[in-house]
Amino acid sequence: MRIELATGDITIERVDAVVNAANSSLLGGGGVDGAIHRRGGPAILEECRALRAGHYGRGLAVGKAVATTAGRLPARWVIHTVGPVFSAEEDRSPLLRACYTASLAVAGGLGARTIAFPLISSGVYRWPKEDAIAQALTVLRDHGGSTVELARLVLFDAPTREIAERALTV
Numbered sequence: 001m002r003i004e005l006a007t008g009d010i011t012i013e014r015v016d017a018v019v020n021a022a023n024s025s026l027l028g029g030g031g032v033d034g035a036i037h038r039r040g041g042p043a044i045l046e047e048c049r050a051l052r053a054g055h056y057g058r059g060l061a062v063g064k065a066v067a068t069t070a071g072r073l074p075a076r077w078v079i080h081t082v083g084p085v086f087s088a089e090e091d092r093s094p095l096l097r098a099c100y101t102a103s104l105a106v107a108g109g110l111g112a113r114t115i116a117f118p119l120i121s122s123g124v125y126r127w128p129k130e131d132a133i134a135q136a137l138t139v140l141r142d143h144g145g146s147t148v149e150l151a152r153l154v155l156f157d158a159p160t161r162e163i164a165e166r167a168l169t170v
C-alpha cells in the first residue's frame, strides 16, 4: 500500500473512501465530522440514523469503523471511526491505531482501492499532533496485506503537513 500526504480539506479528496473522525453517536459534530456532513449532504446522516436504529443501537465504539454512502462528496463511501480522547494518564494509543486498522478492513471489504484519512483524534479530542502522526504511520506502513492500494493522510494545515513529512522520511 502506497502512503501519500495531502494538505487541506479532506472532503474534496477524490478517493474511493474518506474516513470520518466521528463520535460514538454517529450523528455528527464539529471538525472533520461537521465538514463531511455539510458537504456530503443529508444522505450520510440518514444512513447513520439507520445504523443507530439497527445494529449500532448503542453507537459506534471507540476504535471501530463502519461505512455509509458519501452522499455528494466525490468519494464513494464515508468510513466513520471513533478515535479516543487523549489522556495524559492512560495510554490509549492502541485504540487510536485500531481506528486506522478497522477503517482499512472496512475499506478492503467494500473493495475500495484508495482511502483518505484525517489525523484522527488530533482536534477536538486533543491528541498531540506529532504522536497522532506517528500512530497513523505505524499502522499504514504495516499494512502490506491490504487490498487498498493507496492511503492518503490529509493534514489540515501546513505546519502539521511539515511534521508528517519529517515523520515519513525517517
Ligand code: AR6
Pocket: 008, 009, 010, 011, 021, 022, 023, 028, 029, 030, 031, 032, 033, 034, 035, 083, 118, 119, 120, 121, 122, 123, 124, 125, 126, 127, 154, 155, 156
Ligand atoms: N479536513 C481535514 N482535516 C480537518 C478538517 C477538514 N475539513 N477539519 C479539521 N481537520 P477533529 P477528533 C483536522 O476535531 O479530534 C467532532 O466533533 C483537525 O485540525 O475533526 O477525532 C466529532 O463529532 C485535526 O488535526 O476530530 C467528535 O466529537 C483533525 O482533523 C470529535 O470532533 C481531527 O480533528 C472528534 O475529534
